Amino acid sequence: MKVLITGAAGFIGSHLAEALLSRGDEVIAVDNFNDYYDPARKRANVAPFQGHPRLTFYEADVRDADRMYKIMADHCPDVIAHLAAMGGVRYSIGRAPLYTDVNLRGTVGLLEVARGGAVPHFVFASTSSVYGKTDRIPFEETDPCNQPLAPYPATKKAAEIIGYTYHNLHNLNFTALRFFSVYGPRGRPDMMPFMVTHRIVNRREIQLFDAGQMKRDWTYIDDIIAGVVAAIDRPLGYEVINLGRGEPVLMADFVGIIEGLIGKRAILSTPPAPPSEPKVTFADISKARRLLDYDPKTAVADGLARTWSWYQREIGTSG
Numbered sequence: 275m276k277v278l279i280t281g282a283a284g285f286i287g288s289h290l291a292e293a294l295l296s297r298g299d300e301v302i303a304v305d306n307f308n309d310y311y312d313p314a315r316k317r318a319n320v321a322p323f324q325g326h327p328r329l330t331f332y333e334a335d336v337r338d339a340d341r342m343y344k345i346m347a348d349h350c351p352d353v354i355a356h357l358a359a360m361g362g363v364r365y366s367i368g369r370a371p372l373y374t375d376v377n378l379r380g381t382v383g384l385l386e387v388a389r390g391g392a393v394p395h396f397v398f399a400s401t402s403s404v405y406g407k408t409d410r411i412p413f414e415e416t417d418p419c420n421q422p423l424a425p426y427p428a429t430k431k432a433a434e435i436i437g438y439t440y441h442n443l444h445n446l447n448f449t450a451l452r453f454f455s456v457y458g459p460r461g462r463p464d465m466m467p468f469m470v471t472h473r474i475v476n477r478r479e480i481q482l483f484d485a486g487q488m489k490r491d492w493t494y495i496d497d498i499i500a501g502v503v504a505a506i507d508r509p510l511g512y513e514v515i516n517l518g519r520g521e522p523v524l525m526a527d528f529v530g531i532i533e534g535l536i537g538k539r540a541i542l543s544t545p546p547a548p549p550s551e552p553k554v555t556f557a558d559i560s561k562a563r564r565l566l567d568y569d570p571k572t573a574v575a576d577g578l579a580r581t582w583s584w585y586q587r588e589i590g591t592s593g
């Protein structure tokens with residue numbers, strides 16, 4: 275199978291590219307190496323598979339329609355896994371125009387390219403953040419999700435919706451996967467697992483909102499990748515599917531596990547959570563189990579131990 279991955283130099287995209295290459299697929303990878311976080315980290319993400327004979331890598335922006343049409347025409351992929359995005363809930367506050375441009379206009383541009391190139395299947399990286407202000411816990415895909423708390427989830431929800439339009443009018447299979455707080459080796463430096471580790475190692479203060487009483491449904495990268503690969507393999511018409519672990523963890527406990535692995539205490543400040551943050555995220559994963567045979571295997575303590583091993587090897591603890 276030929277898979278076009280956007281955001282292939284990022285955390286999740288680089289793991290997806292490796293997984294597909296290792297099972298024999300052809301991968302066409304696109305990333306613009308933006309500086310939302312250090313592009314050197316992204317170069318390091320792709321270094322292990324950059325020279326693979328079944329990989330073609332393009333440094334390109336998904337908003338560049340001409341470039342994307344050309345890539346599509348040259349390769350005729352069977353499926354697009356669209357992971358490129360501006361991530362980060364809090365960073366999106368005050369940056370709605372940028373997030374709309376990359377996450378919504380960029381997705382629509384790619385949907386147009388898919389339509390023009392008759393690509394039959396589109397897998398879209400959405401987020402648990404679309405659940406926003408809701409009382410329905412655990413989060414179920416039938417929730418209308420019409421009250422996103424920040425520009426980032428608003429743009430992701432909008433992209434899910436226009437995905438339906440392309441499915442309806444142009445017979446495109448569109449699967450939106452709502453990822454729940456993904457962590458693991460190559461994890462994003464703006465997210466809690468990396469940030470907490472890095473700051474404990476470097477003896478810097480960590481902001482732990484609401485004194486660690488928020489809960490997050492942390493999902494290990496290998497489990498997410500298994501779900502994405504299953505979605506790539508199974509065109510389903512139009513579906514929105516949660517990919518989480520289904521076991522929310524108190525943030526105070528989460529930090530405690532990392533402290534235990536490092537053998538040092540965190541220096542904490544505990545401001546109230548900003549209004550962009552839900553108190554809890556909690557995935558109902560029964561739909562993913564049913565449609566994708568999704569079965570997350572990695573307990574948070576095990577996943578964090580593997581992440582800490584990676585951190586010591588790749589980032590180092592001397593700083």
Ligand SMILES: NC(=O)c1ccc[n+]([C@@H]2O[C@H](COP(=O)([O-])OP(=O)(O)OC[C@H]3O[C@@H](n4cnc5c(N)ncnc54)[C@H](O)[C@@H]3O)[C@@H](O)[C@H]2O)c1
Nearest residue numbers: 281284285286305306307308335336358359399401453456
């Ligand atoms: N990591 C998580 O916990 C999480 C949770 C929910 C959803 N997601 C979604 O999953 C996807 C991947 O997330 P990630 O954590 O790997 O983030 P990431 O930032 O590590 O990866 C995204 C990649 O997309 C690239 N990119 C951004 N804009 C681009 C553009 N205009 N053209 C080409 N490339 C562009 C970036 O350079 C980056 O390498 C994103 O769509 C994100 O919104 C992630």
